Amino acid sequence: MIKHKTTIELEPAAFKIQYQDYLLSIGSCFAQNIAQKLQNIFYNVSINPFGTLYNPISIRNSLGLLLNKYEFQEEDLFFHNGLWNSFQHHSSFSSTTIEETLERINIELIKARTRLKRSNTLLITLGTAWVYELRKTQKVVSNCHKFPANRFKRRRLTVDEIVSSLGPLLEYLKENTPDLNIILTVSPIRHLKDGFTENQISKSTLLLAVQEMVQKARFIHYFPAYEIMMDDLRDYRYYTDDLIHPSSLAIEYIWEAFAQSYLAPEEASLRKNIYKLHKAIQHKSFNPSSSSHQKFVQQQLKNIQKIKTKVPSLDLKQAESHFLNQLIQT
Incomplete structure (x- = not known):
């Protein structure tokens, strides 16, 4: 029989997720997609307590906030376009009052902090190696909240930066939660606003960083969502109308591969x-x-x-x- 496509052959996962486990999923839109599938069949999973996060530094910073007892205060917010916002959070947390914004942020923060302490599995999806640093503070933001572009410095992280910032934090999590397994994925969603070549370089940077972290630690695992989308499903019928995001069929295909690999048979x-x-x-x-x-x-x-x-x-x-x-x- 003539083969009409290549198929990603997945090796058996080193561990299995069971119903008694607790999970936390954090990162890009794809982290939301997979976690929502898990949630639909009633797994104990928390999804993106800071909203959608794309770059490794923002993910590292957000996990760091979950590890301490800090709660957001008024000075952590700024007023823009009629809303109070946080540079650490998605705009879904924004509100017209300080009180409501802080309440939304801190409720999710406390819930996720409790969940992380109990979690057996942490799913992290990296979206891009490009970051935006607020010029005023020289800190990487998770969301620009439609601020003028000249307020930020845009740059691409290096492999060493990603490994040296995210790697030690994952090691620390493991030390404090011995049963923890971490699944890293690279989002199959292309960031074409960065440019076609820039997107490819960004994804390659993430893949190299992930490979290095996986090779260093046995508790860190890699699921090839990016490769499945780019090679196994390399046809525009597997995309939505914007030709960027995976279609529901593609998400279901990748989900089935994930379920087969990681869910207890x-x-x-x-x-x-x-x-x-x-x-x-x-x-x-x-x-x-x-x-x-x-x-x-x-x-x-x-x-x-x-x-x-x-x-x-x-x-x-x-x-x-x-x-x-x-x-x-x-």
Whole structure:
């Protein structure tokens, strides 16, 4: 048979993620995509507590903030375009009042700090080696918040800079959480605003830095999301209309590769049942009071009890409440 494409052959992962594990995913949009897939089937995963982060320095700084007891104060914010913002956070945290912005930031900060201490797996997705330094402070920002470009110095990190800044922090995390495994990925989303050549150099820089960190530490692992997108799925039918972001089909393909590599095979049947529960939650009935829908609701509540029996640590409160609220008592 003629081969019509190359296929990335994945080696078996050195460890497996199970339902009793706790996970934290941080980084670019792709970190959100994979973590959302995990969340959809009820894994204990926290996603981007600072919002989307793209460069290794911002990721390092954000993880550093989770390791200490610091909480954001008024002096950490600035007012721009009618909103109070933080250079460490995505604009989704911004608000018209200082109080609300600080509340949003610190609530997520405290939750993520607690989660990191319990995490077995940390998923980090690097998006770009290009950084923006605020000229006033000479510090790398996570988000420019539409400030004029002349307020920033744009430069590309070197491999040594990435390894020397992110590597020691990952080592420190491992020392304090002996069971921790770290999965590094390079985002398959191209940053074409940087330029085609600049994007390629940026991704290459990230890949070289990741390889060096993986070779130095057995607890750091690499998942080739970038290679799967660039080589296995090298066709524009796997992109959205902007021809930059992976389509839902591409995300599903990469997710299946990730799941096959890292999710415990002995829980495959359980994952299927939980995915069915996820789809059932999304179902909207035209007649909630009908006998058929009530039977459907009762069946889902029974399924939830079965799942809880198998994995007592699984938090199914929201799912259970969702169906209990639809149940008509007779």
